[in-house]
Amino acid sequence: MLLTLTTTHRPATDLGHLLVKHPDRTHAFDVPVGTAHVFYPHADEARCTAALLLDVDPAKLAAARGRGRGRQPTATPESFTLGRYVNDRPYAASSLLASALSRVYRSALRGESRDRPELAATSIPLEIRVPVLRCRGGAEVATRLFGPLGWTVTATAITLDEQHPQWGESRYVDLTLTGTLRVADALNHLYVMLPVLDDAKHYWVAPDEVDKLLRVGAGWLAGHPERGLIVRRYLAHRRALAGQALERLAAQCPTDEPGLEDGAEDRPAQAPRASLAARRREAVHAALVEAGAQRVLDLGCGGGALLATLIGDRRFTEIVGTDVSTQALGLAARRIRLDRLPERQRNRVTLHQSALTYRDERLRGYDAAVLMEVIEHLDPPRLPALEDAVFGYARPATVVLTTPNVEHNVRYEGLAAGAFRHSDHRFEWTRAEFAEWVDRIGATYGYSAVVRGVGDDDPQVGAPTQLAVFTRT
Template sequence: MFLSLATTHRPATDLGFLLHKHPSRVHETELPFGKAIVFYPEATETRCEAALLLDVDPIGLVRGKGRGEGLLDQYVNDRPYAASSFLSVALGRALRTAMTGTSRERPELADCEIPLEARVTPLSIRGGGEALVRSLFEPLGWSVQIEPAPAVSQDGASSYVSLRLAGTARLRALLSHLYVLIPVLDDDKHYWVGEDEVEKLLRRGEGWLESHPSRDLIVRRYLIHRRALTREALERLAPETREEALEATERPSSEDTLERPLRLNDQRLSAVADVLRASGARAIADLGCGEGKLLQHLLRERWLERLVGLDASARDLEWAAKRLKLDQPGGPPEGRVRLLHSSLTYRDRRWEDVDAAVLVEVIEHLDLDRIPALERVVFGAARPATVVVTTPNAEYNALFPNLEGGAFRHPDHRFEWTRVEFRAWAERVADAYGYRVAFDHIGEVDAAVGAPTQMAVFSQGASA
């Protein structure tokens, strides 16, 4: 990942005094997960540019003391190689003195607003897209330019952008904005988030965060949606809005809000349970189990002998364990439910002996270029007798009055398929891996656009 900072202030080489890094040298900073390298591609009187290149070491990741879910995530997704909390840590270490806003040689310049430009690449836009990027930086006075980054999915859509910011400000302000908002865009951290993160957020956000129109969103994402920490930060930022802060931490997702009047989630769980019951499965894996709602529903079924819940988010697995009362009085017998921290796109033999696998509203959260890997893991390696897949029907979105045209039901959705697209994908997978597939719908059917949720049930055997 790459960050550059430039100025046309004269003499532009004074940027070296602000960054405390001499333009004629290459500066290296060792980090727990790799190395930060600062160098100057350009250093003239009229323009000076400093670049921070972050070289992530996969072995260093293992040796690091990251939070629980970070360890696996560092191997099974691309967050460490796109702008993320890794880059914020590198900023804090390699440019520590610059972030304090002081300069021994040019103290008056450190207090001045000067023309600045920043470039960040690659930057993830999967958590809200270009609109989210603009909503975070433009209120702070930055001119925003966004270009697709080279990494593209199979359908030609880029999951990343190159971001360019331009404006006039103190260098400290620019560094603070980047430090906070880059992990906000990534919507995750590679390390454990505790109470000290609240202090860090308030310190870096001093003077701008309390009045930012997206303040609540920034706080929730920076603190990885930990309710108690979010409440504390919002109360300290704006004590007069304490009740609003409490409500914000409990607010349901946009997808829940859209679908709640239809009771669609309840209908999905019941429909999937009916299919599994009819299949005769006794051991079932819920792939992408999230907070365990389907597992909780299935626990009521006496015919089930064993359940496995798998998810890449340790935070969601913690909530699932609480929901299911694992290892608690009144919870399921030992061994009946097992939660696994794992990725859907990497083979994991710990769940491959199940009779059925379920992906309820999961595939749309994966980039399209990761779908083939999921197919190989589920249909090729594990090969359960039954696989159930549900996903939104994109055509039905036109009937949601509060959903803008072309928008997805959830900001984390990478795509939403029409009925034709979903059928084409399922039939191709069934043919490739020796399954037959049947289709059904969930929710009330509209004559023009179909049902809100579509479902495919794969069964082993030659295609009909």
């Protein structure tokens, strides 16, 4: 199976520095299912192409399958006895190629380059070609997955037999991606999407795959419109792991749109159960309505899920979203379709880049402010700065704040003991710790407060989310 990566950035041969593979040599690496080769079919100042060729050894592949026998949760091309030796794995790009990618381009995946660190952090023109890609769902699914990531996608279905076109199309596509991205981002996209399109991972999916997926998908997976499909397939349709991953992604950039669930069109429609992220937004919205707020701040708005809810309620006459990340603000603008809103609606909404640990004059004088799943992303020594900026300086009449209840984490299957729900969380509080903090904030800054839970209330460990409503006295 073959994958090529081409750039026309000058000098193009700097691609060798980014991949840590010299263009004048061939490189070979042992991998569990065979040998991975890297070579450069073309390399000059104007254009450079690096090729990754995975030579699969059927005996090694059969041995690898034998070691995982009885544990693979999804059907694969090798699931029947003869299929362990006669299958498409040596020829069609699949999860095997993603594993080789991580072995061969390890430094490049992390965005590291000792010789060209500035270039590693720079978006450059790239073209990726996978001439034979196993793609469940066809070319249309490949376009849905790569298109939102900034790629121009050319995916052509491969016919079963050119001499007999009446036989129709195969399960394979010829994929070409063109775009201007960092090499690290391009490789991380491939690392996730190759097994997603394959939808038949060749290895056992353990709970630590959730952390791996969120780490590799940092910065793009949370806001992807097909994140549900990506998560379910990447985690081999293990419902508990997929649920945990989606919950953690929702904290970064929650959306209401589940990804396409394979076979869903064949099943009778059922009333979906609201996710915790959706129930959080409902609880925050209800608290704002109860407070009679009209001019509202969404502090740390992320991808704009709450903004979308607030825009739909005409009681809120002015809505301001802030975030320290310009990327998050861009996601929020796209989510709420800011450029397409009617003028009257558009005039109600403002997006600001702002850090919550600094006083910002633009945020003073509002009826209410929301901090939804925000404070746990700050290092504890930075919390006093946020407290001063929000409660001491901006001083909205009402503050609605949510944060995880760490006691409830034991109810999340696959979450290791002592681990937080999200890799970026700096802390998670017990109910007693949160109550103590709420009391201190009220006494220090002149607010009264009530605390309640959001989500199913467990008699032993409480609700998964803690919510406090502060009212200025």
